[in-house]
Amino acid sequence: MSIAPHFPVVASEAVIQLEDIERRFGPIQALRGISLSLGAGRALALVGESGCGKTTCARIIARMDHPTAGQLRFRGRDFTTIRTKGDELGYRREVQMVFQDPFSSLNPVFSIEHHLSRPIKLHRHAEGKVAIAAAVSRLLADVGLDPDVTMRKFPHELSGGQRQRVNIARALAVQPSVLVADEPTSMLDVSIRMGILELLARIKRENRLALLYITHDIATAAHVAEEIVVMFAGQMVEWGDTNAVIGDARHPYTQLLLSAVPDGSRPFVIGESARFLERAEKVRALSRPTSTRVEQVGDNHFVRALAAPN
Numbered sequence: 001m002s003i004a005p006h007f008p009v010v011a012s013e014a015v016i017q018l019e020d021i022e023r024r025f026g027p028i029q030a031l032r033g034i035s036l037s038l039g040a041g042r043a044l045a046l047v048g049e050s051g052c053g054k055t056t057c058a059r060i061i062a063r064m065d066h067p068t069a070g071q072l073r074f075r076g077r078d079f080t081t082i083r084t085k086g087d088e089l090g091y092r093r094e095v096q097m098v099f100q101d102p103f104s105s106l107n108p109v110f111s112i113e114h115h116l117s118r119p120i121k122l123h124r125h126a127e128g129k130v131a132i133a134a135a136v137s138r139l140l141a142d143v144g145l146d147p148d149v150t151m152r153k154f155p156h157e158l159s160g161g162q163r164q165r166v167n168i169a170r171a172l173a174v175q176p177s178v179l180v181a182d183e184p185t186s187m188l189d190v191s192i193r194m195g196i197l198e199l200l201a202r203i204k205r206e207n208r209l210a211l212l213y214i215t216h217d218i219a220t221a222a223h224v225a226e227e228i229v230v231m232f233a234g235q236m237v238e239w240g241d242t243n244a245v246i247g248d249a250r251h252p253y254t255q256l257l258l259s260a261v262p263d264g265s266r267p268f269v270i271g272e273s274a275r276f277l278e279r280a281e282k283v284r285a286l287s288r289p290t291s292t293r294v295e296q297v298g299d300n301h302f303v304r305a306l307a308a309p310n
């Protein structure tokens, strides 16, 4: 059975494909052997702890960083190295990013209307004052904001959640086919996170977007994504259908992430956290050595075998 490369989405439907991506920063191997696909109208969650390589992966997809080896394809075409300005601009329009920090990503001196009308004008999605204002209104309504109230406001007059909605609207303004959301809720109040995740899931469906959702929180991944890739130390350790990865986790690191999800029905026991940390260190030590052996454990469920002890 051939299982490499193993793309969660049928290749012909893939909008973005990463094939055997490596990224080195001097002695640091930030990514190794990353192969995954993003499909239209589908979300893939990249899950793992700080430093595992999630953001580097997102930056490579957005062409804000470049791999040291491997291929990036867009609709089947190699975009690892872009040769023309037209292709670069076209790619940048197609692949939009929503960042973690909704506070620093909007310019304080411009109104929300300015932030949204600029990309519409730049890409000529509407022309003339009336049509542009109507397009801005539609975008704001699409992300659950009242256009009449929000349009003339400035970023500091909005809450964090509202600003993140404006960032999402701005990304949608250029009608992309790919949205990369890097920890889009981690700087927001817990109470409003779910609303943003539901918004991402809805726009993905309605706009047939290929969504890459990056998070350290495996529980939220299940709300948004059809597929999950669990990363550890720059490698994919377990991946496939969300239900399979969460319901039948095989890799000890995935099991560790799942056991760290708070269980509201159980009281916190003193001493438990020290035991958890000790177990976490053991799992990390076990998972760190690289292994090229991948087992297929379900239709769309793969797990990297642990390296044999020396």
Ligand SMILES: Nc1ncnc2c1ncn2[C@@H]1O[C@H](COP(=O)(O)OP(=O)(O)OP(=O)(O)O)[C@@H](O)[C@H]1O
Pocket (backbone or CB within 6 Å): 025, 028, 029, 030, 048, 049, 050, 051, 052, 053, 054, 055, 056, 057
């Ligand atoms: N520009 C850089 N120069 C040197 N090392 C880097 C650079 N960017 C990332 N790294 C290293 O690559 C590894 C992966 O970093 P990355 O930011 O992708 O992880 P992450 O999972 O997104 O973490 P976080 O959630 O904290 O952002 C880390 O060891 C990081 O220190």
